[in-house]
Amino acid sequence: MKRMSVRAAGSLSPAVSRQRRLVHAGALLLLCTLGAGTFRAPAAAAAPATDAQAWLVRASAAARTASYSGVYVYTCAGITETARVTRLRNASGDAERIESLDGTRREVVRRGDEIHYFFVDSKTVRVDRRVSGRGFPDFLPQDPSTLAAHYSIEAGPVDRAAGRTVQVIRLRARDGSRYTQEIWADQQSGLPVKRRVIDERGDIIEQFVFTELTVGERLSPRQAMPSRRTGYAGWTVENSSVEEARQPGTGPLAQAQAKGGDAAPAPFPEPRMLPPGFRKVMQVSRTLPGHDRPVMQSVYSDGLATLSVFVDPDVARVAGHEGISQRGAVGVITRAAGDRAVITVGEVPAATLRKVADSIGPLASR
Numbered sequence: 001m002k003r004m005s006v007r008a009a010g011s012l013s014p015a016v017s018r019q020r021r022l023v024h025a026g027a028l029l030l031l032c033t034l035g036a037g038t039f040r041a042p043a044a045a046a047a048p049a050t051d052a053q054a055w056l057v058r059a060s061a062a063a064r065t066a067s068y069s070g071v072y073v074y075t076c077a078g079i080t081e082t083a084r085v086t087r088l089r090n091a092s093g094d095a096e097r098i099e100s101l102d103g104t105r106r107e108v109v110r111r112g113d114e115i116h117y118f119f120v121d122s123k124t125v126r127v128d129r130r131v132s133g134r135g136f137p138d139f140l141p142q143d144p145s146t147l148a149a150h151y152s153i154e155a156g157p158v159d160r161a162a163g164r165t166v167q168v169i170r171l172r173a174r175d176g177s178r179y180t181q182e183i184w185a186d187q188q189s190g191l192p193v194k195r196r197v198i199d200e201r202g203d204i205i206e207q208f209v210f211t212e213l214t215v216g217e218r219l220s221p222r223q224a225m226p227s228r229r230t231g232y233a234g235w236t237v238e239n240s241s242v243e244e245a246r247q248p249g250t251g252p253l254a255q256a257q258a259k260g261g262d263a264a265p266a267p268f269p270e271p272r273m274l275p276p277g278f279r280k281v282m283q284v285s286r287t288l289p290g291h292d293r294p295v296m297q298s299v300y301s302d303g304l305a306t307l308s309v310f311v312d313p314d315v316a317r318v319a320g321h322e323g324i325s326q327r328g329a330v331g332v333i334t335r336a337a338g339d340r341a342v343i344t345v346g347e348v349p350a351a352t353l354r355k356v357a358d359s360i361g362p363l364a365s366r
Contacts, residue, residue, distance in 0.1 A: 052155035053145065055167050055185055060140035062190035065089060069223055070162075070213035071101070072136065076206050076328045086223040087138075095224040098135075109226045118226060126238040136208040137192040140183075141303040150174050150277040150302055151181075159184060162193040162210040171304065176200055177275035177352040178305050179329060189215040197329045200349065206329045241287040241294075268296050268311060269342065273359035275352055277302040307346035307356060315341045326350040333357040 069086040082101040088094075093112055100106040105120035110130065117126040134140075147153065156168030166184040173180045184194035193213060197206040268283065278300045285294040293313040300307040312318065318341040324333045331353040333344045344357040 052153045052169055053148070055155065055169050055190075056140065056144040056147075056153055056171075056183075058190035059169065059183060059185040059192050060142060060144050062186075063138040063140060063192055064142065066189060066191055066215055067219055068137075068191060068213065068215045069219055070210045072208055072210045074136075074206075074208050082211075086219065088219055088221060088224045095221070097224045097226070099227070107226060109224070116226065118228065120228075123235045124238065125232060125235055126240065128240045129242045136195055137210075139195065139304070140192070144303075146303050147171060150178065151304070156182070158187070162186075162213050164188065164193060164213070166193060173200075175276065176349065178302065178348055179205070181304065184209075186213075186215065191215055197347075243285045243294075244282065268298060269309070269337075269360045270298070271300075271309065271356045271359045272361065273355050274300055274307070275302065275348065275356070278305075278307060305347040307344070307348065307353075309356075309360065310341075310343040310345070312341040312343065313339075315339050317341065318343070324350070324354070326353070 067088050067090070069084075071082060071084050074081045074083070081103065084099045084101055085096070087096045094110075096108075096110040098108045107118040107120065109116045109118070113130040115128045115130055117128065119125070141147065144153075150173070151171040152174055154170040154172060156170055159166050159168050161184040165187045167187055169183045169185060171181045171183070180198040182194075182196040182198065183192050185191065186193050191213075194209040195207065196204050199205050279302075281299050281301050283296070283298045285296055287294045291314065295313070296311040298309045300309075315336050315338070318334050318336065322334050322336060325331065326349075329347045331346055331348065331350050333353055335342055335357070342357075342360060344353060344360070346353045346356065348356075
């Protein structure tokens with residue numbers, strides 16, 4: 001099969017491509033690999049496992065509740081992107097702004113679950129709703145104890161990062177179906193200030209690190225507002241519609257199947273194989289700008305890593321991009337299935353992603 005760029009494979013439309021690029025590092029998921037590296041030998045004795053778990057709980061809570069502003073760098077395969085992030089949490093709610101500091105001018109502003117993506121150079125703004133996924137530094141589950149079944153939670157040394165004294169925590173994968181991760185948590189606030197994703201060879205394949213950071217101090221609400229505040233005259237505004245799909249076992253189709261009728265198979269192809277610990281957390285229907293038929297997405301997670309299966313009703317949108325690509329922490333497999341396309345995206349090793357993609361059965365006829 002023809003190899004493809006991850007950007008092309010992950011894109012169900014040009015707008016989706018721009019969304020993926022911005023969300024993860026001021027640009028969510030620039031998918032690539034960093035040069036080889038290994039977890040350094042501790043400079044101090046490792047703390048007991050209970051202390052490591054307590055640190056993980058503290059880091060998760062700080063990322064969900066703290067207000068902060070800073071600059072972080074995302075690095076992989078010799079490619080570096082820098083973003084400024086501000087997150088405010090107060091009685092008025094949760095607000096966040098991420099601004100790309102290099103390359104094309106891009107900005108994402110979130111209020112609750114409503115997100116505005118600004119592509120300044122093309123004068124385009126896209127209005128969307130957050131469906132799943134968390135970005136650095138808020139990437140841990142609310143209850144980190146659930147990770148212990150599939151990750152060994154270990155305390156590393158006391159270190160320094162972002163000019164701060166930090167506690168290193170390692171989440172060592174218990175099997176080859178997921179990656180090991182390392183977290184540097186600020187001793188004062190608990191906030192993660194550095195994150196590494198490490199493959200089975202011990203190579204660092206993705207890294208986030210703050211280079212400037214202010215935590216907990218009084219921040220102006222203007223810091224979380226879009227830089228453009230004069231309306232969208234002369235800009236292209238794209239609106240996406242996102243609806244959560246019905247829960248499995250509901251609706252006319254499931255009722256007919258439960259009665260033993262000859263109802264057609266469900267239109268969404270579920271993987272028959274998921275890595276241990278992964279479960280479905282959401283299924284949505286997304287209508288993209290300029291398209292009348294929705295793209296279906298099903299999301300699975302073990303609490304830290306995520307997998308998504310997309311079904312695009314327009315196979316022409318992926319023409320020429322069928323194949324597999326694994327760069328950094330994220331892999332993409334795209335294939336045509338009749339007049340539709342199935343795209344499997346995951347923050348898992350290539351072998352795991354192939355097993356998931358290969359386990360997706362044929363699509364039901366429409």
